[in-house]
Amino acid sequence: MKEKITILVIFFLFFPMLLHADEKLGLSKGQTVYVPAYSHIYSGNSERPFLLAVTLSIRNIDPKHQIQITSVDYYATQGKHLKHFLNEPRILKPLGSLRYIIPEKDKSGGSGANFIVEWKSGKSVNSPIVECIMIGTQTQQGVSFTSRGRVIVTSDD
Structure with missing residues (x-):
């Protein structure tokens, strides 16, 4: 009886993974x-x-293919464009990462600041992880947290 229960537990734990194993998420x-x-x-x-202080991190999580970062822009709370980071596209090699920093003293973005990052590739690749890491210290208090990017346009042409 214990063997059957063990087999059922293993089946229910791993069966959902098998269903999605061939999907290209x-x-x-x-x-x-x-x-x-x-x-x-x-x-x-x-x-x-x-x-x-704000650090934008762009991580190419594809182990085999490079991607091209075509645009990185920083916007204020009200949507005003504050900074364009790239004059020309940057190649991000497999498993490579880039970072862009907004110093702690720069409060121009405000509490609703954001980045828009555009990237492309000649073939279908794993989508990069794009996130911000915020950290600050005042007196004896420290704050740090992250926010993950959200895809707003996909260009799979």
Whole structure:
């Protein structure tokens, strides 16, 4: 009886993985990714700004194929374009990463800042991980957190 229960447990644990094993999840030839960023957050009843350094991280998680980063732009809370990071596309090799930094003292983005990242590839590849890491310290308090990008346009032509 124990053997049958063990087999059933194993089956129910691993069966969902078998159903999706042949799916090509996350493959794309290009995307536009929206990434939330926070150049500051608010603390206390008086809503004092707590300044944060922002690091945008773009990680090519495809182990075999490079991708091309075609655009990285930074926007303020109200949607105003603040900074264009690329003058020409950048190649991101397999398993490589890029970073772009907004210093802690730069509060121009505000609490609703964001990045728009565009990338493309000549073939279907694993979509990169695009995220922001925010960190700040004031007196004896430290804050750090991340936000993950969200695909807003897919270009699989």
